[in-house]
Amino acid sequence: MPETDHDDDVAMTSAGPEDHAPDSAAPAESTDPRIDLPGIAWKRVSPKYLVAGLVQLGIAAVIVCGLVAVAWLAWDWTWAGWALPFVAVFFIISIVVEPRRVRSIGYALRTDDLVFRRGIMFQRFVAVPYGRMQLVDITRGPVSRALGLADLRFVTAAAATAVAIPGLPEADAEELRDQLVTLAESRRAGL
Amino acid sequence: MNLTDGEWHRLHPASPLLRGGIAFVAIAGFVIANLRERLVEIFFHVPSYGDDPLDDIYARGLVGWALLAVLGVLIVIIAVFYLSWRMHSFRVTDDLVEVRSGLLFRTHRRARLDRVQGVTITRSLLPRLFGAAKLDVAVAGNDGNVQLAYLGSAAADALRREILQLASGLRASRDAAVLPPPAPGGETATSASADVDTATGAPASVATGIINQRVNEFLAPELDADVAPPESVVRIPVVRLIGSVLLSGYTVFLLVAGVALIVGVANDAVWPVFAVLPILIGSVSYYWNRVTRMLRYSIAGTPDGVRVGYGLLSTNNETLPPGRIHAIGVSQPLLWRPFGWWRIQVNTASRARSDGQNRDHTTVMPVGKAEDVSRVLGLMLPAFVGDDAALVIRAGLVSRGDDDYSGAPRRAAWLRPFSWRRTGFRAASGVLLLRHGLVSRHLAIVPYARVQSVSLSQGPLQRSLRLAAVQVQTVSGPVIASLDVADAATAVRLFAEAGADAVTYAASDTSHHWSTS
Structure with missing residues (x-):
């Protein structure tokens, strides 16, 4: 996949300076607008997940742009002609941002709970106590499977918890699942 | 038997x-x-x-x-x-x-x-x-x-x-x-030789x-007289019940519809009659159901939990054992404010409810005064009582801000122009209280032992104002425990503390066998 590698490089260089900015401004903590949790060693998802994300985005971009283009050229829907640049720009931005999005996903196993983070523009942190996990699910999409990746999803009694760690290497995912199930079992506390 | x-x-x-x-x-x-x-x-x-x-x-x-x-x-x-x-x-x-x-x-x-x-x-x-x-x-x-x-x-x-x-x-x-003891002359349980007998x-x-x-x-309103205390702690006069049902958003909608009907008829239009009249007729049964369903309301504490009863002809009596209430929401719509009425709803884990009557099982107090609220909360949160608790609840209900709740900073007014001062939280003996809303007031109370997860989030607008939001996730229900605006550093601290407290209280919680605790 030469294309995706290329995209990756471009994105890396574009995102590079921004990543260094917080480090340089580290002493004045309050000037960093981004929220962060102190003292957590985040584990990141597999770099290969970036490939999966880009492939999926690429497929979606081709399909959606293709449909809009067909609507514009073959069926003479003029609004589709206007929409096409916007759709294209949306996908280009998504592809450019994808490496940062993937790097923003992280998780950490603390003594009593699992912490999960994701998002750049819309940041979200979730802490799930081990005793609250009702089940741990492993799912594999077609692209992920080709790359040997798996997604781990946690279900608690609250539907809003919605924690899913994407892009773990399959062996890691299974090991993590077994570890979490053991932890959940040892701290089980009703509902 | x-x-x-x-x-x-x-x-x-x-x-x-x-x-x-x-x-x-x-x-x-x-x-x-x-x-x-x-x-x-x-x-x-x-x-x-x-x-x-x-x-x-x-x-x-x-x-x-x-x-x-x-x-x-x-x-x-x-x-x-x-x-x-x-x-x-x-x-x-x-x-x-x-x-x-x-x-x-x-x-x-x-x-x-x-x-x-x-x-x-x-x-x-x-x-x-x-x-x-x-x-x-x-x-x-x-x-x-x-x-x-x-x-x-x-x-x-x-x-x-x-x-x-x-x-x-x-x-x-x-x-x-x-x-x-078994009735004299009746058979004792041991002498019931048949493996199945009739209940x-x-x-x-x-x-x-x-x-x-x-x-x-x-x-008899409650047959189980030896267990349930005879007195309900809240009494709802019928007038208040009818008033609370009438003073709802639906009534406002009906009034608008009625005005539309009158205007339409005055202008010799026929269609409003067909469009609006069925709604008006249907609303009669809506009001009737809402009122009759909640007649003879009672709530009382028993050793085995809170008992909530409803109904005039068809009665319904629910017992919620301790530790089964995952979140409590106290709210006051704007129209209820002149009367000082409040409603209490709860989140519970069971959503079975196939009783075919679409009863609203999540409302434990359809309407009541502020004193009733503190009495009901006293029943549902036995560990959270006393003068201190009463003051905390009072502040959570009616305060406009600037008290011992951790409020939002002034810059939150960009996102919550009216209620930023009131939007805040407070932790107290095993529960987290979150309040918001100035026009219609809301207070959510979550026992830490029932918290499923805690999340912290920040969007671009909030980031530019150095704000963040915290949600405390419980089982689904009408009560949503969230703090939509808070200082970013405060929110991070709340996230960390609430997560830790949820673990601590859940570990020491023994309410699944409540009498042995």
Whole structure:
């Protein structure tokens, strides 16, 4: 996949300076607008997940742009002609941002709970106590499977918890699942 | 009669009839509708002109066969009813409640008693006349209830008490002490040699005795007098109840619709009549249902949890054991503010509720004053009482801000122009209180021991204002515990503390067996 590698490089260089900015401004903590949790060693998802994300985005971009283009050229829907640049720009931005999005996903196993983070523009942190996990699910999409990746999803009694760690290497995912199930079992506390 | 001896018991003999009650009425209605000409003829001596099936049968001389067919159908119905009654049995052991039922498709449902989320006794009008009641043992999840329909009224009360006692962690020793001694001359539980006996709870001794019993059952608001305190802690005058139902957003909508109707008619338009009039007529039944459903409301604390009762003709009585309330929401719509009324709703883990009446089981107090709120909260949060708690709750309800709740900074006014000062949180002995809303006031109270997860989020707009939001996730329900705007550093601290406290309190929580705590 030469294309995706290329995209990756471009994105890396574009995102590079921004990543260094917080480090340089580290002493004045309050000037960093981004929220962060102190003292957590985040584990990141597999770099290969970036490939999966880009492939999926690429497929979606081709399909959606293709449909809009067909609507514009073959069926003479003029609004589709206007929409096409916007759709294209949306996908280009998504592809450019994808490496940062993937790097923003992280998780950490603390003594009593699992912490999960994701998002750049819309940041979200979730802490799930081990005793609250009702089940741990492993799912594999077609692209992920080709790359040997798996997604781990946690279900608690609250539907809003919605924690899913994407892009773990399959062996890691299974090991993590077994570890979490053991932890959940040892701290089980009703509902 | 001991229903919790671990043996299989049967339900009230009239159960199939009561469960099939609606179908029965529908069939009767169908027959009557088809034979109305004949009825008219019988009662008013108006000669009939149509040929209904009876004429046909009479003319062909098939009366005997017809009677035989009716008899056959009756026998089949009775046989099916009898068999379905025979096959429908339940048992309660020390750990489980089980129901098996069904003639062709057998179902077998089993619930663990330490996972019981609530026990509800429903007495609909028709079963009440038969002296029967429906017992629902709710466990977590959608449609996760074990239903015993129907039991004798007294048996249902006894069974509820025993199930709650077993669930609370008390074992047979105490059980035996609490149960009343067997009636003289009656058989004891041990001498019941048959492996299955009947849970009618109505010994057919003397006819007048039964009638007296029925009347007493019908009039008694709460049969379980030895367990429930006699007084409900909240009393809702009917006027307040009607007022609370009338002062809703729906009424505003109706008024707008009514104005539209008048304007339309004044301008000689016909369509508003067809568009609006059905809504107005339908709303009458809406108001009627809302009011009658909540008549005779009562709430009382029992050793086995909070008991909430509703209903005038069809009554409904739910017991929520300790530790089964995952979040409590106290709210006041704008229209209620002049009267100082509040509503209390809860999140519970069970959403079974297939009682066919769409009752709102999440409202534990439909309307009440601020004092009622603190009394009900005192029942639901036994560990959170006292003057301090009263002040904290008071502040959570009516304060405009600038008190011992951690409020949002002034820059949050960009996102919450009215309520930024009020939006805040406070942690207090095992619970987290989150308040927001100045126009319609809301206070959410979450016991830390029931928190499922905590999340912290920040969007671009919030980031530019150095704000963040915290949500405390509980099982789903009407109460949403979230702090939409807070200083970013405060939110991060709350996220960390709430997560840690949730773990601590959950580890020390013993409410699944509440009496042993």
